[in-house]
Amino acid sequence: MSSDRVHPMPPPPPGHPADHHHADASTTTTETTPLQQPHPSFAARPLSPPPGTYIVQVPKDQVLRVPPPDRARRYKQLSSRPARRRMLRRACCCACAALLLVLLLAAAFAGAxxxxxxxxxxxxxxxxxxxxxxxxxxxxxxxxxxxxxALDAAVRADNGRNRKVGIDYRGGGEVAVSYSGVRLAAGPWPAFRQPPRNVTVLAVAMRGQGVRLTDGQARQLAAERDAGDVPLAVEARVPVRLRFGAVLRTWTVDVKASCDVAVNRLDGDAVAVNRGCRVKVRPLWWWW
Known part of the structure; x- marks a missing residue:
């Protein structure tokens, strides 16, 4: 089987009739009518991209990892804010937790x-x-x-209900006697220490000066004196401390006692009939 080899033909020399024929053909093609342009309305309308999600990838060497010099200070301030806020929030949480722990320990100690x-x-x-x-x-x-x-009273302080708790009556207390809202006399409460299961009778001297009664109060007092039943109010405010054993003591609190007493006479030694006493110690809630 034989194969024929095809050799390229050399270009025709200038002036050859084939060269003129090629030139005429190119001229004829150039002089043809151009293609019709599309309608202007279609040419001006931009082509809309197809719907979908596009991901733009930026080369790593083009990402700014360091802010510009004119924004460096502002960037530092903004970047340090979250750290300071976290530190402040952490400090507040620690303080609240410590306070709560102290309160819980104090409540547990008081309960014990x-x-x-x-x-x-x-x-x-x-x-x-x-x-x-x-x-x-x-x-x-x-x-x-x-x-x-001038009134001298014998007051009986009873601490018999406390088997392990002593009471320190401190100085600065006061005892007063009043009638129908008018203060008649007042005197100091003596300071002393009362052990557990103890009953102490103490003398309190009360003095008054320049006491004036209205006409109605004077007539009422005279009528009650004649009947042998004069109501008086004895009020005491005494600062005390509780003693738990030999070492443990509480802070100083005010004990307020109010007693309703009826006497049969207004001169000399009178028979006192107690009609009830009320004791208030607000800071120590367990005393009620």
Whole structure:
């Protein structure tokens, strides 16, 4: 089987009739009518991209990892804010947790002390009352002249309900006697230490000066004196401390006692009839 080899033909020399024929053909093609242009409305309308999600990838060497110099300070301020906020939030949380822990420990300690000692409020009782300077001759002259009553009371402080708790009555307390809202006399409460399961009777001297009663109060006092039943109010405010054992003591709190007493006379030693005493110690809630 034989194969024929095809050799390229050399270009015709200038002036050859084939060269003129090629030139005429190119001229004829150039002079043809151009293709019709599309309608202007279609040419001006941009082609909309097909719907979908596009991901633009930026080379790593073109990503700015360091802010420009003019924005470096602002970038530093903004970047340091979250760290400071986290530190402040963490400090607040730690402080709240520590405070809560202290409160829980204090509550647990107070509960343990209460269960171990069972503290109770003391009771008071007016055992005797001596009255001078309150005797009324008649209601006409009494309303114009001031009174200077002097009252000596024997007060019984009972701490028998406390088996393990002692009471320190501190100085600065006061005892006062009033009638129908008018203060007659007042005196200091003596300071002393009362052990557990103890009953102490103490003498309290009360003095008044320049006491004036209205006409209605003077007539009412004279009528109750004649009936042998004069109501008086004895009020005491005493600062105390509780002693739990030999070492543990509480802070100083005010004990307020109010007793209603009726006496049969207004001169000399009177028979005091107690009609009830109320004791209030608000900071120590377990005393109620």
């Amino acid at each position: 002390v209460y269960l171990a000692y069972r503290p109770r409020a003391p009771t008071f009782f007016v055992a005797a009352l001596s009255i001078h300077g309150l005797l009324l001759a008649n209601t006409t002259t009494t309303t114009t002249s001031p009174l200077s009553p």
